[in-house]
Amino acid sequence: MSTASSGNTTSLSTQANLPLQNGLFLYAHPDAHHSHRVRLALAEKDIEYTLILVDPDDRPEDLAALNPYNTLPTLVERELRLFESRIILEYLDDRYRQTRLHPDSPSARALVKQYAWRIERDWLVAADILLTDPSSLDVKKAAAARKALTDSLISLSPLFGHQPYFLSDTFGLCDCLLAPVLWRLPQMGIQLTPNLAKPLLTYCQRLFDRPAFVRSLTAQERARNRD
Template identity: 50%
Template sequence: MIDPKDIPDSQIVLYADDGYDSHVVRLLLAEKKVKYYLSLLDSERPEDLRQLNPYNTIPVLVHRDFSLYELNVIFEYLEDRFHGHKLLPDTPKQKALQRQLAWRIQNDWLKLGRILLTHKDSINPQQAKIANQKLSDALVTLSPIFGQTNYFMSDEFGWCDVLLGAMLYRLDEMQIELPTHLCRPLLEYQKRLFERDSFIQTMA
């Protein structure tokens, strides 16, 4: 594990794994073109990590003399600290609406996705089946809205697209297969996300 003391104060350190939350933060940093040191960790958590995050979870973002470890807090910090390549609109009203959409994505879709991703080895098969069906049905039902604008309910790439991109990338892992004839707008949206430079960088 990298010792933050060995990193220049101006640089960000990200402790991450190959999971969903870490992918989201890496996408955020790539979209904002922020240089950072990446420390990839496996299932073993170094004891030093607890000094940065009392919950001993990742991702953890360290900048200067403090650490952040909650996804939305990390996003808000990066959005406020690095003004280039903003991921929220300019007006208070539009910002609030985008934050509300992001909350709904996390509360409605990602909650189901986390059941399938985080607890896949311990979850009751019936619970997994229900979560899989609910998420699949929601994506199929709402697929047409992805064809109305270039990105999620907006012509500009934003915070909601970061959340969705990392989730859609894991559909195979969640054993969700979207029917092409019903989900063409969503599949085309997914393709646009996966072709972005930021997304390609996070796959390296």
């Protein structure tokens, strides 16, 4: 394991009884967008934390003790245990107020949360289907999800041409959700071309060029999309 704010990582698969002391600890999948979004938020906020990359097929005993669902990501800070990525993002934004992911205005904050809900419902559900392990992938269901997601991304591409980030001039929660999924489009078998989705592709490159995004990538994620 390693203390990191820059995305440097060390894998852990079977070590149990980790001596969790003061500080922030993140158990994370090395190549899954739900874990990636949390690492991205931590990098954007430049928060020091201990990153524990977990082999999903060989989870350490202490993870089950910390999280009754034994899922990733799991965030630990002193007595606090959080194991749902959106709740983790909410906590980080409230606890560490630098580089805010949510606006301060209640109405603007509610609107961002609603956009985030729609992103998860309309796009990330399809992404989860397509990112299922190939051994359990439903081919017909995946083909339908791929077509629906591709068509939706193309049709809504002009939306990304008005402001630098998702309906905003600054990086925020919705960008934190979208960036890890857009990085995985090749993995999902989705290829967007400039003539159909130039604003979206420009937005993608803007996200991927951010230093925090680069720091958030694990070795597995870098290797997967090296080209």
